[in-house]
Amino acid sequence: MSLMVTDIIVFNSGADGGGSANKMPGVVLMSPGPEWTVLHYAMCIVHEGLHSSLFVLDAVYEMFNLPPAELEKDKYRALSAVKIGQKRPLHAAFHAAAVAVPLMFMENHEGSDELITQYTASLRDACEDMQTKRQFFTPYGRLLLDEMCQWADRENQQREARVPSVGLVLAAALACLAVLGLWAGVVVFLPYAVG
Numbered sequence: 001m002s003l004m005v006t007d008i009i010v011f012n013s014g015a016d017g018g019g020s021a022n023k024m025p026g027v028v029l030m031s032p033g034p035e036w037t038v039l040h041y042a043m044c045i046v047h048e049g050l051h052s053s054l055f056v057l058d059a060v061y062e063m064f065n066l067p068p069a070e071l072e073k074d075k076y077r078a079l080s081a082v083k084i085g086q087k088r089p090l091h092a093a094f095h096a097a098a099v100a101v102p103l104m105f106m107e108n109h110e111g112s113d114e115l116i117t118q119y120t121a122s123l124r125d126a127c128e129d130m131q132t133k134r135q136f137f138t139p140y141g142r143l144l145l146d147e148m149c150q151w152a153d154r155e156n157q158q159r160e161a162r163v164p165s166v167g168l169v170l171a172a173a174l175a176c177l178a179v180l181g182l183w184a185g186v187v188v189f190l191p192y193a194v195g
Helices: 038-060 090-109 114-131 139-160 165-194
Strands: 007-010 017-019 027-031 077-079 087-089
Touching: 017 038, 027 038, 038 090, 077 090, 077 114, 087 090, 090 114, 090 139, 114 139
Parallel strands: 007 027
Antiparallel strands: 017 027, 077 087
């Protein structure tokens, strides 16, 4: 995260949460709630830092073969992993699913399975729906989508089989490391490969 988050702006917006924007990679906006713990702050930074990573990745090595404005159309919408039951533009649905995995891991590492319980099924559903639109992903975007969907399938199967959460944490950690490793490799090494 230290490579991707350059500035954190803390303010009171009247609502708890955070934000980031593709036009300002590295900037995290944070409006903490009065009950926030250290974990809440850390999860907000990681969440928004991962969005920044995805913005940079998409700028360096495109994930979609259509521009964001085109992906806003209804025919390109996919289920959201976090706004359960809602369809979102394909790139937004992908972002939501991609950043959910590390947050599930972080919270579980701290002894809670609230996010894993809340989002495992919806993450799987979002992955299945995005797979029906895989022709709109670039080959690299499909690689990331497939890795995330494989993790979601394993997670769901393990939860249904009532495998202890340690297995879930290890699966999440490996998935996060694989995806972050891919991002770092593209961001760091791609300029040398093409230049």
